[in-house]
Amino acid sequence: MAKFTLTTSIAKAEALGCQDAPMYPDCGILGIKHVRYIMDADKKKLFPDMLIDRQQLMSKIHGREVSTFKNETIGQIIYFTSDPDNNKAMLATQFADYDLGPARRGNMIRTLGDGIFVQDNKGWEHSRAMLRPQFAREQISDLDLEENHVQNMMKAIGPVEADGWTSEIDIQTLFFRLTLDSATEFLFGESVDSQILEMPTSNSQKTGLEKAFAHNFDSAQAHMARSFRLGDMYWLHNPREYKENNKVVHEFVDYYVNLALRGNLNTDKKMEEGQKKHKYVLLEALGQQTKDPLELRGQLLNILLAGRDTTSSLLSWFFHQLLRNPEVFEKLRSTVIDTFGAYEDPQDITFANLKSCQYLQYCLNETLRIWTVVPGNGRRTNKATTLPRGGGLDGKSPIYLPPQTDVNFSSHVMHRRKDLWGPDAEEFRPERFAGRKSGWE
Structure with missing residues (x-):
């Protein structure tokens, strides 16, 4: 045969x-x-x-x-x-x-559950139909939500000293907390407030489960990555710590899922443009389409994985490149001040004018090219x-x-190929995206 x-x-x-x-x-x-x-x-x-x-x-x-x-x-x-x-x-x-393939599904489902990024065929089509309407522009352009967490990050950076500088910080850690906090508020209706919890002056009333979530989610992802390297033998890597990580992560999400299914999810109302508008929460919206707690948990964890780490990695590499390319930093700073105003005289920042700020988009695209968030x-x-x-x-x-x-x-390898990007493929040059079409060429 x-x-x-x-x-x-x-x-x-x-x-x-x-x-x-x-x-x-x-x-x-x-x-x-x-x-x-x-x-x-x-x-x-x-x-x-x-x-x-x-x-x-x-x-x-x-x-x-x-x-x-x-x-x-x-x-x-x-x-x-x-x-x-x-x-x-x-x-x-x-x-x-x-x-x-079964290896990817079998590996990832242990942590993430049965969500869109571990599904094929009809399951994927069902999840896509469920999730796609939830990411319309009006749902993801709530900059007030993001502003609150940015301000928490600025507090975590600390005060400016007499010499005009703050004390030394690990900005990547702050970015990972920023994206976790904003993502959990978007998903569950309230943030884990990881940024605040790490401040010496914190008097947060968060539970022990919330405090443990960030660590266990990070650890679970690290174990999942190690399993990937084993291909079809992914199951050989399944230590006790990994099992405990998954248990804590699932308990945390299940808490909010059960609240939503009982109709007790925290969805405080806020004032927007002079009218009361219900705060958008992804879990609440998905709960109108399915009452299956495992499906809800799976979709939420899949979206959290996709939205949290990718964004924090992009921010970290973005600032890494700006620090090493002062001429790009100065040009971008000038563009941002012209478009959005200075700190002393700010102008409104909207989803639309962020997208239309060309040089900012070039810098983000160039960061994603050199430091692909999913290599x-x-x-x-x-x-x-x-x-x-x-x-x-x-x-x-x-x-x-x-x-x-x-x-x-590997996009990481493809994006550094000199036969595709030119002899300066290893260099950070945002201007290369001027006039370049996105998509397959």
């Missing part, structure tokens, strides 16, 4: 003009050596750098830009690509040929299909993929 399947695959590949991708060297027996290499890079927090190093090694070996290759991981052949045409195929033109991702084929490019000696032929083949892809 295996021989027949292999013969059929070869015949299909030849009929489609497909050729295979090059193999990454020295993966070791069953790919164990390669797994150790990946896990070591992850432990040293060098995983994105490792992805670039692998591609550069393959390019050096083959004497050309190798953007697609395969490797062995615990006996499993996995393809890797940083080719935009292949990404387009998986995420757009051949979207129906790919799923998330790696992947899909698994659900039928026999192809990747448009990467096969053959010149890397220009399509690649045949049998059903149940994993393909990992």
Whole structure:
């Protein structure tokens, strides 16, 4: 049977003009050596750098830009690509040929539950239909909510000393608290107030569960990331700490879900434009569509993961780049003052004028290009299909993929390719986005 399947695959590949991708060297027996290499890079927090190093090694070996290759991981052949045409195929033109795969679902569902980012097919379509209306502009443009948490962050930074500076701070930590606080208020109707809880003068009445949530959510994500590196063997990583993390996270969200289902969710009203307007809370809105507590928990945790870490990472890298590029900082500062006013004479900040501030958008886009907030991702084929490019000696032929083949892809690597972005691909130059269209080109 295996021989027949292999013969059929070869015949299909030849009929489609497909050729295979090059193999990454020295993966070791069953790919164990390669797994150790990946896990070591992850432990040293060098995983994105490792992805670039692998591609550069393959390019050096083959004497050309190798953007697609395969490797062995615990006996499993996995393809890797940083080719935009292949990404387009998986995420757009051949979207129906790919799923998330059981490894990703099985790994993530332990923490996040059954939500949109662990679902395929009908489940994904159902979640998308449920969630999409909740992210209309009027729902996500409540800048008053964000302003409150920004002010809390400014208090956490501390007072300006006589020399004109504050004391030394870890701004990344403050950004992670900022996005957690604003995200939990948007999702649950009230914030965990992690920023306030860490202040020496805090007299918050928050419960122990709320205080523990941030730590356990972060720890659970770290364990989830380690499991990812094991592919289909993700279940081998399931220590006691991870189980406890998930228990605390689930209890925290369940508390708010149960309040919502009983109609006791805290949805204080606020004044807006002279009229009483009900504060928008995602949990309350979703509760009108489903009464299943596990579905509500799953969707909320999926959205929290997507909205919290990505935004805080973007903010951290954004300021990192501004500090290292003073000419960009000065230009952006001048643009912001012209558009939004100075501290002493501020003008209204709206969702619309934030989007229309071009140079600000260029700086954000350039930050996302160099420091992609999701550096790696992947899909698994659900039928026999192809990747448009990467096969053959010149890397220009399509690649045949049998059903149940994993393909990992990296925006981090793709965004630093000099053949795509020019010789200055490693440099922070926001002006490169002037006149550039977004989307597939």
